[in-house]
Amino acid sequence: QKEVEQNSGPLSVPEGAIASLNCTYSDRGSQSFFWYRQYSGKSPELIMFIYSNGDKEDGRFTAQLNKASQYVSLLIRDSQPSDSATYLCAVNTNTGNQFYFGTGTSLTVIP
Amino acid sequence: EPEVTQTPSHQVTQMGQEVILRCVPISNHLYFYWYRQILGQKVEFLVSFYNNEISEKSEIFDDQFSVERPDGSNFTLKIRSTKLEDSAMYFCASIPRSGRVYEQYFGPGTRLTVT
Numbered sequence: 001q002k003e004v005e006q007n008s009g010p011l012s013v014p015e016g017a018i019a020s021l022n023c024t025y026s027d028r029g030s031q032s033f034f035w036y037r038q039y040s041g042k043s044p045e046l047i048m049f050i051y052s053n054g055d056k057e058d059g060r061f062t063a064q065l066n067k068a069s070q071y072v073s074l075l076i077r078d079s080q081p082s083d084s085a086t087y088l089c090a091v092n093t094n095t096g097n098q099f100y101f102g103t104g105t106s107l108t109v110i111p
Numbered sequence: 112e113p114e115v116t117q118t119p120s121h122q123v124t125q126m127g128q129e130v131i132l133r134c135v136p137i138s139n140h141l142y143f144y145w146y147r148q149i150l151g152q153k154v155e156f157l158v159s160f161y162n163n164e165i166s167e168k169s170e171i172f173d174d175q176f177s178v179e180r181p182d183g184s185n186f187t188l189k190i191r192s193t194k195l196e197d198s199a200m201y202f203c204a205s206i207p208r209s210g211r212v213y214e215q216y217f218g219p220g221t222r223l224t225v226t
Contacts (some may be wrong), residue, residue: 043217101154
């Protein structure tokens with residue numbers, strides 16, 4: 001069973017702060033890791049993907065991957081109220097093209 | 112910008128009825144997916160489809176479900192005899208080719224309500 005675990009939150013941060021979202025996964029064969037943002041009633045929207053251990057930065061977002069610890073995180077710098085959403089961690093294994101999603105972490109950025 | 116489209120946006124049906132959910136993937140994409148998300152729960156993979164056949168399916172995708180690409184553009188999910196627990200958002204997605212999973216884009220979803 002391929003599990004992806006996230007703290008469901010809610011996580012609240014003040015505007016301008018750093019939001020830190022965490023995810024662990026069970027399948028050591030997982031190859032690629034994704035963070036999606038989902039607003040209520042909408043479809044998931046890809047924010048970041050990461051394949052290699054270490055950090056990957058894109059604008060205000062940084063994804064961090066540690067395959068030894070089976071851990072992936074997302075940092076959002078200078079958080080904005082528009083960042084308020086549910087953040088989904090997803091994992092793709094090398095056995096196929098399907099994704100396994102976590103339950104998501106609800107983030108609220110307080111103005 | 113190309114996008115995945117889905118129709119209808121909301122479908123209400125009675126238990127035991129058949130429903131067909133429709134998707135138009137991005138035109139040059141070759142792999143197609145259906146996911147579902149029960150309210151408040153995680154997004155769950157149902158099935159992937161390539162070259163006019165199912166390439167992978169989950170335990171959820173039982174004999175009540177089927178997929179089809181009846182023409183060059185539409186991709187459909189049929190539920191033969193709906194149950195209350197089929198009520199969920201159903202998302203279609205596509206990627207251009209194998210391995211390009213970072214280019215997976217989701218459609219806006221169809222909300223299925225079974226009464």
